Amino acid sequence: MALDNITQVSGRGVYVPGNDIDTDRIIPARFMKCVTFDGLGEFLFFDVRHTPEGKPTGHPIDRPEHKGAKILLSGANFGCGSSREHAPQAIHKAGFRAVIAENFAEIFFGNSTTLGIPCVNAAREDIAKVAAAIAANPALEITVDVAALEVRFGSDKIKVTQRETARDALVNGRWDAIGELLDGVPAVKATAAKLPYLAA
């Protein structure tokens, strides 16, 4: 299974401010009554994008100037809460290909990496800088450079960080581990044979 080397992602950005944006907010549980991930994109941030009566609230991702944005920016502890892969799936299916935040919840970060969505950490003031540049010019192209660990926008750039195992997996095209895990199955059986509780 050949995977793309994800060294950088370029596109327009949209800033969704807030800390502790949890997975229930990213994709409310009622939209998980499904047996495939198809169509989840339209439910991204659904309850924040709509009033209880179903009217649009003018959420950043719905504003015309941000249509087609590929890079999502947010605050601290993004993706906290449940392990639902439906959250990064919805982000991906809504067209986003990278997320910049102060930091990420553990399970969300792993799920996103496995889908080939780079999640990079940036300082709050740097995120504010990028957000201000987007506000000034929503068409501004932003590049999340995973290989070089920086985000470039206009003539400016900021430093970002990412766990090295994830960065390595993304830039070297091994972010979905299934192929490598399958290669290890003989070794898996050997390890399992040493553990009494795994006897068939």
Next chain:
Amino acid sequence: MPKSLFEKVWEAHSVRKLANGQTQLLIGTHLIHEVTSPQAFGMLRDLGLKVLMPHRTFATVDHIVPTNELVEPYQDPLAQAMMDELRKNCAQFGVTFFDRATGKQGIVHIVGPEQGITQPGTTIACGDSHTSTHGAFGAIAFGIGTSQVRDVLATQTMALGALKVRRIEVNGKLRPGVYAKDVILHIIRVLGVNGGTGFAYEYAGSVFDGFSMEERMTVCNMSIEGGARVGYVNPDATTFAYLKGRPYSPQGTAWDTAVANWKSFASDPGCRYDDVVKIDAADIAPTVTWGINPGQGISITENIPDPATATTDDDKAGIIEALAYMKLPAGAPIKGTKINVAFLGSCTNGRLSDFQEVAKYIKGRKVAPGIRAIAVPGSQIVALQCEKLGLDKILAEAGFEWRAAGCSMCLAMNPDKLIGDELCASSSNRNFKGRQGSVTGRTVLMSPVMVAAAAVTGHVADAREVFAVN
């Protein structure tokens, strides 16, 4: 060199290093349910793969199952479709399914322990973040996403980096009316909702030594609410006594061998921890949340925070956002906040001892007029245990509706939902915006006995006063 339980279990299950530096980690026990597994089975079919160890894979149905409807087809066709899909997948791939007809169905984190599937020194994964519950037995248990469910189905492993270990010691004696739920809400309040990112939490100290397995499960369950993907308690005599004689526990001479093996996984005295936090049990009060994440908690005797007195801009913004959503007045006592719904149940507090403790206090009392109160056992076995003891009748006489087993109103992927901006006194684990099924619904997390106190008074109350606990 002395080692922690985490290190020992990790080493015993490490298969090899992967190219990116992560470890291919053997997952001895894989628990699956209807919400996060169908796509994973779909991926297996696409790739032409089998389940590598069907005998180590166990399924149940919990999230979508209606707790007030036993006959299929369910009224909700989507719920029925998920049920059918899981049944089909388990049959096709040879996976044991604790379906409703078996009498063993329930919330996945209650079923594993009660069947004796959850054992010390093992690795467990499940596509649900509350998998940390199983750490109560000295297992290393991970909540995972659907692609990793696929990985574990196909290879019985996943790619993972080792975690740091933070030992959290709670020493001393809990005051009357203070429960395991208060201990974990207090820990999260102190360390923050993301304080545990990158850590496994090792819970220890005299309070944990004295806790029952059910109390340990309540604490480990909510590790993820503090950002820690894994939480565990070292196995001891309490653990072994709980496991003895359960369906999947080792029997006969294998039992003694297993106990000796399990003991060997406990953290060695003098092992290294990346961090140690000590908490005095006497500092923990009955705790309730006032906001929109589980770290926004206060003692029942405290006032709701006021943004004007916040120490950081983040705190201030967080308080303003939470109070606007919760429709609560800044600076007022949390005690006396009117409730509409009382929910007893969930993988945090849906076990026998939870209902026993509530029944003890609520016997002869009545749920306040106008309050919708439901009690949902975490499994069919818990339901049966409660019914044998007549707890269901005590709860029903008090005005709680006694339901069938499931996740129910903890996440409301089933007919049990808040309506409008109802406020729910809830024994569950998350108070996120919209969590209980209404986009404006409000959740106040608390222990089951505090839920009972709220139910009988109609407002958030101090159970110690309501039930004269001393």
